[in-house]
Amino acid sequence: MNALPQITAWSVDDHQLDPNAGIEEKLRFALRYAVLAPSNHNTQPWHFIVDGDCVTLCADRLRALPVVDPFDRELIISCGAALFNLRVALSRFGLAYAITLFPSSADVDVLAHLRILRDGRCDASLAPLFDAIPRRVTTRETFVDEFIPVELQLRLENAGATEGADIVCAGNTAIRERLATLIAEADQAQFKDPRFRRELASWIHPKRSRDGMPALSPGMRVLLDLAVPLVSSVIRTFDLGSGMAATHHALVAGSPLLVCIATGADDAAAWLAAGQALERVLLTAANDGITASYLNQPIEVASLRDTLRAALNLNSVPQLLLRVGRGRQGPHAPRRPLAEVVS
Structure with a gap:
């Protein structure tokens, strides 16, 4: 399963969750949807700390992109997307919550603290988005010539x-x-900028199997005349x-x-x-x-x-x-x- 982590993660199904599961079990299961959020270069720069009926979202600065994202702007954007997925999943599971953003003045890596409210009301607008979480995908190919209504x-x-x-x-x-x-x-x-090329190449390296980007889309490889094994080294060098x-x-x-x-x-x-x-x-x-x-x-x-x-x-x-x-x-x-x- 480690060779195909995308199969493991994206095949999550809420039917796997026991309807009688407790709050902490539901909270941990909801995190399986949170981590399906998009992130720049697919760095997945988030870390969640679960404590009973609470979860803390932290930025993982070790997965930063210092060249393309020197102020961690896109890193925090990615964490925000993961937080939204968590909100959607919890609403689907009937769990209301309260969120405190940036709860620690002493630790800028702590982005949000979420606490389950046992008597709160769920946001009814979120649950209809739940099934779209595992369907969402980034498409790097050309689109159909079709007007968006x-x-x-x-x-x-x-x-x-x-x-x-x-x-x-x-x-x-x-x-x-x-x-x-x-x-x-x-x-x-x-x-x-050679620094940009090195950073980009490091995140499309063929040995990456749990993060990073695919070696460009087929369409881009044709336009750039690159073979898959050469993509990383060529981008780094030229x-x-x-x-x-x-x-x-x-x-x-x-x-x-x-x-x-x-x-x-x-x-x-x-x-x-x-x-x-x-x-x-x-x-x-x-x-x-x-x-x-x-x-x-x-x-x-x-x-x-x-x-x-x-x-x-x-x-x-x-x-x-x-x-x-x-x-x-x-x-x-x-x-x-x-x-x-x-x-």
Whole structure:
């Protein structure tokens, strides 16, 4: 089973939970859904500490990405997505809860403390998203040329707003072309940096089986003319910015909708909220058979972040940029064993 951890983790089924299970058993089972959240480079930078009817979410800074994410912004966003999955699973299991964000002024790694409320009320809006958690997948292939209905776009915007984020849906061809140009420019900037290439290569190494990213999608390998065993070493050694820029430009052109998630502030609290908004948006989309992948490069390159903000006419701060559409169901990313992320 260790050779195929994605099979172990993603095949979770709530029927495996005894209906008469106690609170702590339900809480621990819910964490099997929490860890299915997305994370940058699939680093899975979270750690949960269970104590009776409480669970504490901590950031695992050992799994940080110091080059692409020097302030741990995307790390905390990833933890926010995991927290949202936990909320959804607990609501499905009929457990109400109270959450205290950043409960320890002495330890910045402690992001949230969740306590089960025995007489509380569950959030009825969360349980319908439960079945989408194991269905959600990041799709790096081209999407079907199919318009995303305005009604669904409004639901995505409302999903993000419920978690305190601003959601901008960009389907206009001119805007998408402008964003594609920014993404290509960011690709060029990132791949010029040998530190970025080394960091990226370390997370798509073929020996990684419990975390990290697949060795690019088949479409990208064709465009870059790379064989799977060579991907890691080639990325580490050569500046592939032009190839990646062309690849991502083509992906954006073939994507019916781009979605930006933004927040009013740009601090740890805002990043945690952005992560919860991200997962609520992704699960809402997955319930409609819609998937997404990330094009965060113009946000990761500091000099382009304000340009992106202006292009989208945003008053808030962009945190994530997604392309959204209907695509082929790809394989799930691997997951670390639960014993490594829960104590």
